[in-house]
Amino acid sequence: xxxxxxxxxxxxxxxxxxxxxxxxxxxxxxxxxxxxxxxxxxxxxxxxxxxxxxxxxxxxxxxxxxxxxxxxxxxxxxxxxxxxxxxxxxxxxxxxxxxxxxxxxxxxxxxxxxxxxxxxxxxxxxxxxxxxxxxxxxxxxxxxxxxxxxxxxxxxxxxxxxxxxxxxxxxxxxxxxxxxxxxxxxxxxxxxxxxxxxxxxxxxxxxxxxxxxxxxxxxxxxxxxxxxxxxxxxxxxxxxx
Amino acid sequence: xxxxxxxxxxxxxxxxxxxxxxxxxxxxxxxxxxxxxxxxxxxxxxxxxxxxxxxxxxxxxxxxxxxxxxxxxxxxxxxxxxxxxxxxxxxxxxxxxxxxxxxxxxxxxxxxxxxxxxxxxxxxxxxxxxxxxxxxxxxxxxxxxxxxxxxxxxxxxxxxxxxxxxxxxxxxxxxxxxxxxxxxxxxxxxxxxxxxxxxxxxxxxxxxxxxxxxxxxxxxxxxxxxxxxxxxxxxxxxxxx
Numbered sequence: 001x002x003x004x005x006x007x008x009x010x011x012x013x014x015x016x017x018x019x020x021x022x023x024x025x026x027x028x029x030x031x032x033x034x035x036x037x038x039x040x041x042x043x044x045x046x047x048x049x050x051x052x053x054x055x056x057x058x059x060x061x062x063x064x065x066x067x068x069x070x071x072x073x074x075x076x077x078x079x080x081x082x083x084x085x086x087x088x089x090x091x092x093x094x095x096x097x098x099x100x101x102x103x104x105x106x107x108x109x110x111x112x113x114x115x116x117x118x119x120x121x122x123x124x125x126x127x128x129x130x131x132x133x134x135x136x137x138x139x140x141x142x143x144x145x146x147x148x149x150x151x152x153x154x155x156x157x158x159x160x161x162x163x164x165x166x167x168x169x170x171x172x173x174x175x176x177x178x179x180x181x182x183x184x185x186x187x188x189x190x191x192x193x194x195x196x197x198x199x200x201x202x203x204x205x206x207x208x209x210x211x212x213x214x215x216x217x218x219x220x221x222x223x224x225x226x227x228x229x230x231x232x233x234x235x236x237x238x239x240x241x
Numbered sequence: 242x243x244x245x246x247x248x249x250x251x252x253x254x255x256x257x258x259x260x261x262x263x264x265x266x267x268x269x270x271x272x273x274x275x276x277x278x279x280x281x282x283x284x285x286x287x288x289x290x291x292x293x294x295x296x297x298x299x300x301x302x303x304x305x306x307x308x309x310x311x312x313x314x315x316x317x318x319x320x321x322x323x324x325x326x327x328x329x330x331x332x333x334x335x336x337x338x339x340x341x342x343x344x345x346x347x348x349x350x351x352x353x354x355x356x357x358x359x360x361x362x363x364x365x366x367x368x369x370x371x372x373x374x375x376x377x378x379x380x381x382x383x384x385x386x387x388x389x390x391x392x393x394x395x396x397x398x399x400x401x402x403x404x405x406x407x408x409x410x411x412x413x414x415x416x417x418x419x420x421x422x423x424x425x426x427x428x429x430x431x432x433x434x435x436x437x438x439x440x441x442x443x444x445x446x447x448x449x450x451x452x453x454x455x456x457x458x459x460x461x462x463x464x465x466x467x468x469x470x471x472x473x474x475x476x477x478x479x480x481x482x
Contacts, residue, residue, distance in 0.1 A: 005362075007354075009258070012260075013259070014258060014259045014260035014263070015258050015259075015260055015348065016258065016259075017250070017255060017256050017257065017258055017350065018254070018255045018256075018257075018259075019253075019255035019256055022255070057480060058480050058481070058482065081350075081354045081357075082358070082362075083354060083357040083358055083362050083363075083364055083365060084354065084357075084364055084365075084368075085365070085366075085478060086365070088357075088358070088361075088362035088365060089361075089362035089365030089366075089475050089476055089477055089478055090365075090477075090478060090480055091362075092361060092362050092470045092471070092473060092475040093470065093475065093477055093480070093482055094482065095470075095471065096470050096471065098471075099471045099472075103471075103473075105357070105358035105361075105362060106358065107256065107350050107354040107355045107357070107358040108350070108354070109258065109322075109348045109349070109350060109354075110354055113248075113322045113324060113325065113348040113349070113350075113351055113354075114348045116322075116324040116325075116329075116346070116348070117323070117324055117329070117346035117347065117348040120329075120330075120333060120346075121246075121323075121324050121329035121330035121332075121333050121346060122324075123324055123325055123370075124324060124325075124326070124327070124329060124330030124331075125326075125330075125372075125378070126369070126370060126371045126372060126378075126386055127325075127369070127370050128367070128368070128369040128370075128390070128393075128395060129364075129367060129368050129369075129370075130367045131366075131367060136478055136479030136480060137366070137367075137479055141394075144393060145367055145393045145394070145395065148389045148390070148392055148393035149369070149389070149390075149393060149395075151389055152369075152385060152386045152389035152390060153382075153386070154369060154386065154390075229333045229334065229336075229337050230333070230336065230337065230339075230340045230344075231340075232333060232344075234330050234333040234334065235330055236330050236331075236334055237326060237330055237331060237377055238377030238378055239298060239299050239331055239334070239377065240299070241299065241334050241335065
């Protein structure tokens with residue numbers, strides 16, 4: 001009885017690990033959000049596929065548990081890394097009363113890493129990863145983390161910087177961060193990572209407030225040493241050059 | 242004129258992306274620390290290999306630049322992700338005066354993600370990544386970041402928790418964190434990720450102070466919601482179960 005929780009990376013097949021491909025090939029049932037299923041449809045051709053809309057995460061994980069209890073190997077699919085705002089922790093929670101079900105998390109390239117590679121090398125030193133989605137976390141907690149991360153001079157990587165319902169969140173986040181970081185702090189947005197239209201934009205923290213972002217954007221806010229080198233965002237580790 | 246900066250993941254070939262393999266195959270010269278070169282020797286068989294000891298990072302990147310300027314494609318190899326305490330930012334810095342040299346960073350699975358998958362799902366919510374190495378960062382800055390990350394209730398992932406020269410650092414780090422997090426905070430160490438002897442251990446924050454760690458250990462310190470489920474460390478995202 002086994003459930004794989006598979007991180008498929010940013011989207012391009014070249015960034016998906018062989019271990020992820022093997023797990024998807026071994027599984028009898030594939031469970032995931034429709035958009036992610038589409039990215040791997042050639043690997044899972046002919047398998048039973050249970051896809052659903054974005055907000056049905058708990059239901060999807062219960063389905064995977066039911067499959068496993070019925071003796072069928074299930075794979076729950078996440079984009080990026082399954083452990084970073086992905087399905088891994090939820091699968092463990094859903095399976096809490098079932099120690100007989102083996103869970104194997106297959107790590108993938110998360111947007112902090114794939115987006116950083118597109119924009120340059122922004123997370124070359126200590127960094128904090130914060131989601132701006134307040135669907136499951138109160139905005140007060142998010143603001144507190146933004147302020148403390150800025151005070152600590154972390155590079156800050158923002159997931160879910162905005163959506164249709166949350167259009168002003170990035171601006172509010174930048175204002176919290178600007179209480180501790182200079183308005184001239186170098187920042188970048190990586191967009192459509194691993195997909196058509198992949199690109200990045202460089203901003204100052206002051207400019208970032210009004211940047212257009214969507215669900216396919218990952219935001220990087222530099223530390224006090226971050227700078228732009230040959231057009232890319234780079235945070236030095238501290239080596240003497 | 243091109244330099245690839247390649248993240249080869251935790252060590253196991255199954256966790257290395259096809260894009261990393263392709264870049265290593267395309268490169269004419271491979272530059273890296275000897276231990277990492279060993280992990281990929283079958284891919285780079287027959288190529289010119291320039292390996293050196295751990296502390297010669299700047300020299301290795303200069304060598305890559307010289308190769309590129311001479312028209313030879315070079316690949317600089319990092320374990321994990323090349324952008325997370327890896328060679329990516331240093332390559333950009335070394336190439337600052339040479340915009341004609343194209344740099345492509347190939348992301349890999351970093352220890353925060355691969356170690357999390359071994360230990361369970363500890364980074365399922367906002368997290369901070371901090372290196373305890375004070376070779377390039379002052380211990381005062383490290384302590385400040387530890388305290389603020391703990392105050393923010395981030396899950397904290399520690400890289401380089403100790404080495405032969407830094408045996409008491411993890412204890413000191415735990416003491417800083419314990420100023421803000423409960424002594425009962427659930428923690429884990431992931432050891433030898435993707436290599437022989439891969440394993441994890443669960444601790445409370447109080448126990449973690451005296452845990453044995455080495456350069457092949459990645460440490461996870463939970464947030465206030467993190468708990469142990471079926472023996473694994475899990476940080477809920479916040480879904481109602």
